[in-house]
Structures are given as structure tokens and as C-alpha cells.
Amino acid sequence: MANLTSTTATVPSDSEKAGDEIVGNNTYHPGTADVAYDELHVQCPPHTTERKLMTRIDWQLIPFLCILYLLAFLDRVNIANARSFHLADDLHLKDNEYNTALTMFFVPYIIAEIPSNIFLKRFSPRIWLPTCMLGFGIASVCQGLVQNYSGLLATRFFLGLFESGMFPGCFYLISMWYKRSESQKRYSLFFSSTSLAGAFGGLLASAIGKMQGIRGYNGWRWIFILEGLLTCVVAIIFFFIFPSFPEDAKWLNEDERAYIKARLQVDQGRNAAERKITFHDVISVMKDHRVWLGGFMYFGLIVPAYGYAFFAPTIIGTYHYNAIQTQLYSVPPWAASFVFSLLVAALSDYTRHRAAFALAPLALGLAAFATLLVVHDNTPVQYAMLHLVTMGTYAILPINVCWFSMNLGGHHRRAIGTAWQIGFGNIGGIISTFAFLNTDAPYFKNGYSICLGFSCLSGLASALYLVSIYRENQRRKKAVRGGLSEYEKTELGDLNPEFRYMY
Numbered sequence: 001m002a003n004l005t006s007t008t009a010t011v012p013s014d015s016e017k018a019g020d021e022i023v024g025n026n027t028y029h030p031g032t033a034d035v036a037y038d039e040l041h042v043q044c045p046p047h048t049t050e051r052k053l054m055t056r057i058d059w060q061l062i063p064f065l066c067i068l069y070l071l072a073f074l075d076r077v078n079i080a081n082a083r084s085f086h087l088a089d090d091l092h093l094k095d096n097e098y099n100t101a102l103t104m105f106f107v108p109y110i111i112a113e114i115p116s117n118i119f120l121k122r123f124s125p126r127i128w129l130p131t132c133m134l135g136f137g138i139a140s141v142c143q144g145l146v147q148n149y150s151g152l153l154a155t156r157f158f159l160g161l162f163e164s165g166m167f168p169g170c171f172y173l174i175s176m177w178y179k180r181s182e183s184q185k186r187y188s189l190f191f192s193s194t195s196l197a198g199a200f201g202g203l204l205a206s207a208i209g210k211m212q213g214i215r216g217y218n219g220w221r222w223i224f225i226l227e228g229l230l231t232c233v234v235a236i237i238f239f240f241i242f243p244s245f246p247e248d249a250k251w252l253n254e255d256e257r258a259y260i261k262a263r264l265q266v267d268q269g270r271n272a273a274e275r276k277i278t279f280h281d282v283i284s285v286m287k288d289h290r291v292w293l294g295g296f297m298y299f300g301l302i303v304p305a306y307g308y309a310f311f312a313p314t315i316i317g318t319y320h321y322n323a324i325q326t327q328l329y330s331v332p333p334w335a336a337s338f339v340f341s342l343l344v345a346a347l348s349d350y351t352r353h354r355a356a357f358a359l360a361p362l363a364l365g366l367a368a369f370a371t372l373l374v375v376h377d378n379t380p381v382q383y384a385m386l387h388l389v390t391m392g393t394y395a396i397l398p399i400n401v402c403w404f405s406m407n408l409g410g411h412h413r414r415a416i417g418t419a420w421q422i423g424f425g426n427i428g429g430i431i432s433t434f435a436f437l438n439t440d441a442p443y444f445k446n447g448y449s450i451c452l453g454f455s456c457l458s459g460l461a462s463a464l465y466l467v468s469i470y471r472e473n474q475r476r477k478k479a480v481r482g483g484l485s486e487y488e489k490t491e492l493g494d495l496n497p498e499f500r501y502m503y
Helices: 050-085 097-111 113-123 125-143 149-163 166-175 184-191 193-211 219-241 254-268 279-286 289-317 323-329 331-351 355-359 362-374 379-394 396-405 411-425 427-433 445-478 486-495
Strands: 021-023 026-028
Touching (some): 050 097, 050 149, 050 166, 050 193, 050 219, 050 254, 050 289, 097 411, 113 166, 113 411, 125 166, 166 184, 166 396, 184 193, 193 289, 193 323, 279 289, 279 411, 289 323, 289 396, 289 411, 289 427, 289 445, 331 355, 331 396, 355 396, 362 379, 362 445, 396 411, 396 445, 427 445
Antiparallel strands (some): 021 026
């Protein structure tokens, strides 16, 4: 069991590799809350090892989150696939009404991010996330039954409302289980479910599209109905088996729960899991300039990410493929993104570094958008650039969120900060919905230019964030330690002078 009073420390075997700093007689872990190891006896419970325990946690947590977000992203972007099967014609959409319907999703999605994370903490992930999942599954089914433009707007609104808590809630839950040095692979595996959803959505749409005319419905209706029903069925199952926070995990014994709590305390400081989040907490977090930089890091990438997700079939369709071929050709870029994301995540965790992996892959996306701006008559090159777009965008998104969220200490700062980053960042989703207009086809110069500019914005914000945390870490190293109680350290989270930010 984790003994919080013992003076004999069992230091994790990788601590020296991480470059621990010696202060007096205490050992401090850089990028952590600097809890002295000789104040915390962190020892794995009997009859197990840390690797076995973490493997159990992986299987109890990550598959559920991947399935949840795969279905959420699928229900969110399958409208792009549905558009290829006469959605606009059946609903008599004119001018930019399709783009407006895409925008409607983001209105509640942005507003409800922070409240959703507060409710998640209050009701527990096991209740809150499956409830939201059932809600957006029903909204997706209804989307397949609408008869006009107004109905499409209404269903997109409720889809955004129920999906608002999925991404920040899942990232927040992961951060409450894993140390920062081991989190990136899990984050990226979870986030890569978006790439799987894109690929899966293209394959499903190519198959479901062949249901054209069954019961008098065009293929686009069946895409929404069947995929929404799948989501509802899985949500009902998840009510009985979905994971929660470590403190509530009944599949762990008391010693194992104490060990998980203690190892995270060494890595991140005390998390104040028992305290409710207040409005004062929200104001306090939003005063931190690094929280705003984190928002812009994500905001800049969301524009090209959703720009591609919502308009990939439209773009590929300009390469003179029919509806079924368009769905099938949309799969390989998503598959490339999935493999590349996992590779980048593995390297990031292996090197215990985030900044370089948040900046270097950005070059792929920048090069791809720049090429697409000038090459208009070479289909193989244009199609290859779409692969680089997904690789250079979707590989960085989980790195940015992980880097930022794991540098936030404590339950309340992490819950609010992560929700803010995702909520503010998704304003970029609104911009993306009007980036690729029918009037700009087939070259889409405005869309590619917009994506190029916002990718640069993300890179700039990431660089400024790196400079900020580096300077703060250097300042804290020179500062005089001591004087704070454990309660004050817990309340301060990453603002605790003994905390070290991870690069």
C-alpha cells in the first residue's frame, strides 16, 4: 500500500533518466509538482507489478474512450459523406445553407465545454459520458429523418450540445489515471479514433450508400439512422461498464487505488479530487496567460482539421470520382494519419518531450497546403498532399492537448483548463465550415489559404507557450522554496512554486 508517512522512498526506476534535480537531501522530478520522494513511499501493492497494473488500467479505460469518441466523431462528420448522396437536393439546401448547418453544431459545442466538465466531475464519467452519448446518438437518428433545412439545423444543434463533453471529458479522465511521462501514447491512441472514424465513415458510407431507395429513403438518410442507432446501443451498454476516476474504480482494491493516487501525487501533486469546482476557480484559471496560449495552440489546428473532415469528400469529388469512389478514396489519408499519429506519440513518450513533436510535424501540413494552392492539374500529387494534411494536422492535435493539460495541476485547474482549450479551440470549427465554399470549387484557394494561415497561428502559439513555461521553470528554480502548506499547494496546482512544467 502507498504509505504517505514513510521516510524510505522507492524511486521509480526511470527517475534518473528523466533528469531529477537534487535539492538539499530531497530528489525532485522535473516537470512535476516536486513532491519529495522521501516524503512519499510509492510502492506497488503485493501480488502485482506496475506494468501489470498499468496494463489492467489500459484495458479498463482506453478501449471504452476510443469507442466513445470514434462514434462521436463519426456522428459529427458523417454529414460530409451524406452530402454525396443527395442530402442537399432532398432538403432543398441553397447557397451556403449546408455550411450554416455545419456551423450550428459548434454553437452549443463551444458554450457547453466547461459546464460539461463540471458536470462530469460532479456526476462521475460513468454516468455523464454515456448519458451524453445516448443523447447524440438519438440526435443523429433524428438527423436522418428531417424533412427540411430547419430540421437539419435543430438536429445539428442538439448533436453539438450532447457531444460537447466528449473530447475534454475523455482527455480529463485520462489525465487522472496516468503520469505525464506515460500519457502521450494513451492520448494519441484515443485521439486517433478520429482518424479511424474518418476511415470507417468512408467505408460505411460506401456500403450504406448502396441502400439508395430502400423504404423510399435516399442513402444519406440511412447513413445517419444506422450510425446513430449503433451509437445508442453502445451508449446503453456503457451505462453498466464505463470507467470512472481512480477513487471510484471498484475493479481496483484499496491498496491499488492508494498506489495510483500516490504515484500521480509524486508526478503531479495532490489533485483535490474531493473538492467541487466553483465559479471562482473558473475566474482564477482564466487569469493565466498560458491558458490562453493553450487555447490558441488548439484553435489554429482545428480550422484545417475540421476543414478536411467536413469537406474531404467534396474535395476528392473534384478529382472526377463518382459518389462511391469518393467515399473509398477518402479512407487512405485517414489511415495514414492514424499510423503517423501513433508513431509520433510513441517517440514523444520515449523522449519525454512534447514541444518538438507539437511543432515539427506542422511542416507537413504547411507544405501540403502550400502545394495545393499552386497545383491544380496533377491528381496524384493533390491526393498525396491530402495524406500530408491529415498527418500534419491530426498527429499534432493530441500532442498539443496532452502537453497543455498535463501541465495543469489539480482536478479543478485541469478540468477547467482542458475544457477551455477545447471549447475556445472549437471556434475554429465555425471558421472551417465556411472555408470551402461551392463557389470556390474546384481549386478551393480560399480554403487552403485559410488552413495555411491558421496552422501558422498554432505554431506561433506553441512556440510562445514553450518560451513562457521555460522562463517560468527557470524563475522557479532560482526562487526560495517553502512556506506553503499542503492545502495551499493543492489549491495552487501548477501555480505552486515547486511545480515544474514539462517541455
